[in-house]
């Protein structure tokens with residue numbers, strides 16, 4: 093495992109400490125890798141994750157479900173911590189679990205939130221490890237004053253009380269609260285291959301990496317190993333910058349998230365001066381002619397005053413009397429339709445109600461389909477229809493997500509790991525449609541060669557995954573071992589041989605994928 097001596101800590105007046113690289117790194121290269129100092133499985137996923145190496149065991153065991161089908165076993169004492177092997181169990185026992193096992197056992201499987209379990213692990217460190225770690229923590233930002241003003245601060249104090257009591261630490265409650273705030277500012281989630289959060293990690297070196305909405309690096313996990321990889325060339329002395337938010341969201345949403353969770357106003361090159369760089373993530377659409385426009389810059393733009401806050405559509409010259417008001421109107425529309433309220437879809441009625449609202453809002457034309465709240469609605473509808481085994485409808489919505497949302501939203505699309513997760517879901521839906529042969533009349537009408545689409549998507553995944561995750565990642569193994577194997581079985585040896593010697597262009601993949609795009613788009617355009 094390489095240690096991070098390729099990076100140096102440096103102080104920046106506007107953002108505290110950061111990490112700069114000590115040599116040049118080309119795009120797609122690994123800067124360094126590290127096992128985070130403390131990590132814990134997510135409280136809701138403890139039985140699906142090895143608490144030591146973070147191997148994800150698929151809960152369904154289904155053959156096309158991403159995730160290795162491994163049997164985990166639980167610790168015989170606490171029954172709430174799972175491992176994939178005795179070796180992993182022993183390593184975790186020595187490093188952390190021997191100190192927390194009794195506590196977890198006394199809680200009778202009602203494990204506290206991951207941030208509390210992680211804090212307990214820190215509070216129960218001993219000897220040199222503790223002294224070194226506490227010192228490193230003191231140099232990190234906690235934003236305790238900002239958090240003290242938040243509505244949920246009493247909950248943080250309660251969580252700290254719990255961690256103090258369970259761990260038996262002699263530190264004062266104030267100090268424990270401050271440590272929890274440091275954990276909240278500096279921890280990161282660990283995703284599984286489907287991009288669900290399955291764990292939480294804290295590391296005093298990784299914590300030093302600052303944010304940009306136009307990042308030059310990404311953090312990716314390969315089981316419990318964290319890799320810092322360059323997404324474009326980084327010159328010696330340049331700061332490593334990653335994104336802390338969902339980087340496919342428009343600027344105001346990103347700014348809001350950063351303010352709420354990290355307490356700073358992002359002034360990165362993608363955010364300031366606003367509107368300087370054309371950025372499709374921020375676009376609304378002119379209600380008259382459908383041309384994209386960005387109303388947000390008007391608030392800051394010097395020329396805004398000159399034009400008395402009038403924004404003119406560059407195409408049809410429709411005038412927006414006051415650009416920020418246009419945004420407010422749109423937000424009212426979202427509230428009126430109730431479309432953003434989709435935390436969980438529980439019934440077919442609820443799902444079809446949402447779908448009709450989605451179509452209504454789409455027809456208004458001011459909010460393009462790649463923006464919120466469409467993003468959240470789709471993100472909820474797709475898993476719902478997958479769960480219902482309604483593959484025809486699921487394909488329609490994944491088509492909208494893949495072609496109409498992701499292609500516009502993805503800033504640095506090659507590195508948007510969320511896009512990879514969407515592609516994997518696309519593959520799963522196609523595999524089910526092919527294996528069950530359960531295509532609706534409507535879908536048949538488009539004469540789509542679903543096998544061709546599947547072949548191309550898996551090939552694309554195999555090209556993109558090593559660029560993001562490096563060679564031999566668990567993601568790559570999933571795709572090779574599950575999707576490609578299953579796909580080859582479906583194709584049969586003759587067809588497979590032909591495909592292997594042809595390019596996607598020759599196979600007509602793009603043409604077939606366009607048909608899925610039409611299938612998805614027609615649905616939105618239908619009354």
Ligand SMILES: C[S@@+](CC[C@H](N)C(=O)[O-])C[C@H]1O[C@@H](n2cnc3c(N)ncnc32)[C@H](O)[C@@H]1O
Nearest residue numbers: 107108109232233278299300301302303354356
């Ligand atoms: C994970 S820490 C990064 C290390 C931090 N700079 C330090 O000195 O401890 C996150 C905090 O760093 C600051 N930060 C990170 N990126 C920033 C940026 N682009 N502009 C301003 N502050 C930033 C914010 O205060 C944020 O809450």
